[in-house]
């Protein structure tokens with residue numbers, strides 16, 4: 001049996017985000033919003049993506065704080081609507097979604113499990129890289145590292161387009177940022 | 178500065194940065210479905226989205242500072258040419274692909290350094306916007322620099338077009354590094370970026386890229402300025418007639 005002795009490196013702001021959920025006074029609302037997925041990648045939730053930052057009950061109003069992925073990401077308004085719809089459906093009539101820019105969203109907030117979901121969906125995950133240093137990219141279909149970049153930008157701003165030289169699969173790569 | 182003066186100064190500064198982003202974002206968006214090939218079409222429009230998103234963040238902040246009911250749309254759609262305060266480089270017509278990429282490269286080198294400096298702003302909101310912009314600009318620069326090398330060191334045709342583009346753009350770059358009274362006072366207050374201080378590093382980076390791309394450094398004996406004071410090229414008015422068409426045809430329209 002191999003023991004995984006790696007210490008997961010977690011950015012401070014992501015640790016704080018996870019603590020907010022653990023210590024939340026409204027854990028059931030976090031669970032409820034686990035059902036709200038990224039409109040472009042319906043296998044990972046806003047929580048897993050790192051967009052969902054805080055949920056608070058302020059008097060009669062549920063206040064949800066989200067952080068945008070990319071500045072101009074058109075999916076952000078859809079995410080807002082989906083959050084409101086999910087809370088309305090659960091009987092919470094007064095809902096407000098607030099946007100917070102800081103700390104700036106990072107793909108390093110995604111858990112390994114979420115990254116594996118991306119891979120299974122056909123998207124090469126960002127790994128632990130940053131905009132300066134990319135992590136190793138593997139073909140989500142066959143695992144090969146023999147790839148070529150077709151475009152720095154893919155179907156959305158958060159992805160680049162690659163093709164696998166081993167199995168010929170063209171695929172999106174979720175860029176580390 | 179009094180609190181009110183300082184509020185108004187930050188508002189104007191945010192609008193300037195919003196104008197830079199909106200005008201360039203619109204120019205890039207004009208490539209939508211006109212890109213040289215599909216992947217490049219996607220890239221140009223994704224960069225356009227980043228810039229338009231950047232404009233929205235700056236305008237939203239300006240709208241909040243105004244406290245008079247103005248919205249981000251008021252800044253984007255309800256002002257005419259002379260009220261726009263973008264640096265002229267951003268508004269020049271998109272030209273051919275070489276021109277678009279050369280302009281993008283010159284802007285990306287500038288924008289990345291600028292936003293990295295804005296991270297240190299005493300104004301938390303501006304610093305927050307910069308933190309998002311820095312990450313995006315790194316990807317923009319990687320791509321535009323790559324195109325400089327491919328076009329410059331490509332065919333005779335691509336080389337010629339890129340050299341022409343760089344020559345035509347060069348006289349618009351000094352304005353990037355000039356501060357007026359408003360920005361000077363905001364630099365002193367720790368809010369704005371001292372863009373003049375960015376010039377040596379920018380020139381060194383651009384010089385190195387041009388050399389690698391086998392493009393000659395222009396020896397321009399001309400330069401144009403005026404954007405921050407609302408003095409624009411002819412092309413901005415034409416652009417606004419397109420960008421603002423819906424609001425001009427249906428005043429007060431909301432989606």
Ligand SMILES: [Zn+2]
Pocket residue numbers: 139140141142143144164165166167168169
């Ligand atoms: Zn493969």
